[in-house]
Amino acid sequence: MPSMRATSDRPSVPAIKRLLRADDLAAVSEQVEGLRPRQAISLLERLPQRERALVFRMLPKPLAIDVFDGLDNPLQADLVHALQGEEVADVFARLDPEDRVGLLDELPAVVASRLVRALPEQERTRTSAVLGYPPRSIGRRMSAQIITVRPDHTAEEALERMRRNLDSAETVYTLLVTDDERRLVGALRLRDLLAADPAERVAGMLHSTEAVEVGESAELAARRCADHRLLALPIVDAEGRAVGILSVDDALAILEEAESEDAARSGGSEPLRRPYLSTPVRRLVTSRVVWLFVLAIGASLTVQVLERFEDTIAQMVVLSVFIPLLIGTGGNTGNQAATTVTRALALGDVTPRDILAVLAREARTGVSLGIIIGAAGFGVAALVYGVPIGLVVGLTLLCICSLAASIGGIMPLIAKRIRVDPAVFSNPFITTFVDAAGLIVYFLIARAVLGL
Template identity: 40%
Template sequence: MGSTAAPSIRQAIAGDTVTDWLASVKDPAERSHQLARLATEDLRALGPLLDHDGASDLFEAVDDELAARVLAAMAAGDAAALVEVLDLDHAADILREIKAGPRERLLSALPQDRAEALRGLLSWPEDSVAAHMVPEALTVRPDMTIGDAVQALRSDAATLRSDSRSGAYVYVTDADRRLLGVLAFRDLVLADPQEAVAALTDTDVLSVSPLTDAEDAAQALMDYNLVAVPVVDADNRLLGILTENTAGEITEEEATEDAERQGGSEPLEVPYLRASPWLLWRKRVGWLLLLFVAEAYTGTVLRHFEEEMEAVVALAFFIPLLIGTGGNTGTQITTTLVRAMATGQVRLRDVPAVLAKEMSTGMMIALTMALAALIRAWMLGVGPEITLTVTLTVAAIVLWSSFVASILPPVLKKCRIDPAVVSAPLIATVVDGTGLIIYFMIAHATLSQLQGL
C-alpha cells in the first residue's frame, strides 16, 4: 500500500491544517523551501493559523531572513503574537532583518516590557555581543542564605521566560545589579540551606563588555568551556548573558562568511538558492573589479620586460607555471592561518613563530618545487641557463609567497580588518606581479643574452 504524500504548506493554509503540515514536514530545508515560495497573501493568512508551539517550531527551523519576510507580510497583531513566543535574542535577530517602519509597528503591538527588551537588543551594533545576548539571567544576593536564594529563584521563575537558558549558572549581584560572582545552579540546590551564598560564590568570573565583537566573545566562551558568559557594562552591571548555543551559531555564521570571503566574494545574507542573480552580482562584482585592477599591474610588469622576452622567447613558456606556483603556495598558508586565527590559535604576538614555521616549511617546499621545475625545464630542452633561471625563480617565489602570506593575516587583524579578505584570489594577484619581477631579475643575473638590457 503506497504512502500518502504530505500536503504542501499552501494546501495546509487553505485547509486550516498548518499544525498537521508541521507534524508531517520535519526537514528544515523542506520547510524553508515551501515557505519561501508562498505569496504575500498566503503568508498573511498563515499568522492566525499558527499556535504558540507551532510558531516556535517553525521559526526555529528557518533562517532569520525568511522568518523576517514572513512576519513582515502579516498583520502587526498576528506577527506580534508570534514574536511574543520566541526567545528574546532570536526575536531580535529576526526583527533586525525587517525594515525600520514595519519593525516599529510590530514592536508597538507587543506588550511594553517585551517591546522595550527587544528595542534594547536592537540598539546595539549587530556585530557586538550585546546584540546577541539574553537579557535575563538568574541572580541572587550575596547576603542571602542558600535557602533564601532557592526560594527567591522559585519566585522569579514565574517572571523569567524560557529564553533565559541560564539554568547552569546563578549570578551573584548587589542591589545595583553589579556582578560580584557566580555559582553553579547544581551547587546551590545541593548546599546546606543555612549556608551563606557568599561562601559558595566564585568571584573569578569571565565576563565581556557589551561592545565586544560577538565572534571574540563566542570564542572566549568555547575556550573556557563555559555554558554562558555574562555581559557587563563599564560599571560591572549585569546586562545579560551570551549562551553556548548562541555562541555556536555565531561561530558557524562567521566560519561561513570567512569561507565566502576566501573565495573572493562578499557573504550572502540569504541561503544560496534564494539569492537572486542581482544579489550575487552585487556580492561578487566589487571583488572582481578590485582584482581586475590589481591584476592589471601584471601586464605592466610584462610590458616593462618586453625586450627580455623578445631576446629569450623561452622565458615566456614558464610564466603561468611560476605565478601559479606562487599563488597556490600563498593560498595554502592564508587558508590555514585565517582559520587558526578565527579559532583563537594564532594572534599578532605569534607572528614571529608563524613566520619561522612557514619559512622553514617554505624552504622544504621550495627545494621540492625547484627540483620539479628543473625536471620540467630539462624535458622542454630549453638549455642549462634557462633551466637554472627557472629553478632558482621557483624557489624564490615560493619563499616570497610564504613570507607575504604569513604576515598579512595577523597584521590585517591588528588593523581591525577581517583577515578573511586576504582571500585566495587576492594573494594570487599580489604574487603574480611580484613573482614576475623576481623572475626577470634572476634572468638578468643568470642569462648572458640579457646582459646590457
C-alpha cells in the same frame, strides 16, 4: 496529537510545490501538520519566498512560533513582508529581545518602528535596551533573561529563586552571583546547587568566572565562551554589573556566522547570510560581481608585467610555458599562509604584535617549501628543456614560495592592525599581488641565468 513523522518521511520540496500549483492547500496543510520544528525550518529554507509564506501560514500556531524563531533573520524579514500585520505582531512579540533586534536590523525603519510600537510596554522597553548597544557588540546578542542570586542566599533560597524564573530564564545551568548593587562576584553551577545542603550559603559554592563587557565584539565574546568551555558567559556593564548572559548555543551560532563570513570573503565574495537555496539569484550575483571587478582590476598588474617583459618572452618562448605553474604555486602558498594565520588570529593564538615572529616563521616555512618544490621543478624542467631552464624554474619556485608565504603570513596581521577584516585582505588580494611579484622575479632570474 500530531504524528511523529520520521525525518526521512518529511514532505519534499517538489511535492509541496506540486500541491501548491494544484491549489490543494488542504493536502499541504496535512503534509506539514505533523512536522517537528527542525523539519519545518528545513522545508521553508528550500522554498521560494511566496510559497514559503503560504506554507508558514498553514503551520499550527505553536509550531509556527518555534519555526519563526529558528529561521535566519533574512528569512524572518521575508515573512514579515509577506504576512499580515496581526500575524507578524503576534509572532514578533513572542521572540526574545535579542532575537527581535536581529530581525529589526533586517527590516526597513518604517516596518521596524511599527513592530516595536505594537509590543507590550514591558517588552518594548526590553527590546529598546538591546537596540541601544552598538551593532555587532555582544550586547546585541546576549540574553538579559538571567537568574541572579546573592552570596548570602542559602541553597534552598537559590533553588526557589530558580524555580520562580524557570520559564523566562535563558539558562538555569549557570546562575550569576551578584552583590547588593548587582555587581558580578562569581557564578554558581546547578550541579553544585543540587548537591549542596539546603542550608549551605551560596558564598561557599560560587566560583570565579570569565566575563565580558557588554560593548565587546560579539565574535570575540563567543570565542572566549568556546575557549573556556563555558555553558554560559556572563555579560557585565562598565561598572561590572551583570546585565546578561551568552549561552553556549548562541555563542556557537555567532562563531558559525563569523566562519561563513570569513570563508566567503577569502574566496572573493560577500556572505549570503541566508540558506543558499532561499537566496535570490540577484543576491548571488551582487555578492560576487563587485569582487570580480576588483580582482579583474588587480589582475591588470599581471598583464602589465607580461607587457614589460614581452621582449624576454619573445627571445625564449619556452618561458611562457611555466607561467601558470609559477603563479599558481605562488598563489596557493600565499593562501595557505594567510588561511593559517587568519585562523590563528581568530583563536587568539597570535596578535598583530607578533608580526615579526610570524614573518620569521613563514619566511622559514616558505624557504623550506621552496627548496622542496623548486628541486622537483628543476628536475622536471631540466629533463625536458635543459639545465638552464630547469635552473630558472627551480630558483623562481624557491623565491616565489618564500615571498608568498611571508606576505601571506603578515597580511592578516596588518589587516587586523588597521581594523579591516583579515579575510578581506586574505586570498584574493594576496593571489593578485603574488602573481605580479612572482612574474617579475621569474623574468629577472631568467635574464640573469640565460643572459637575455
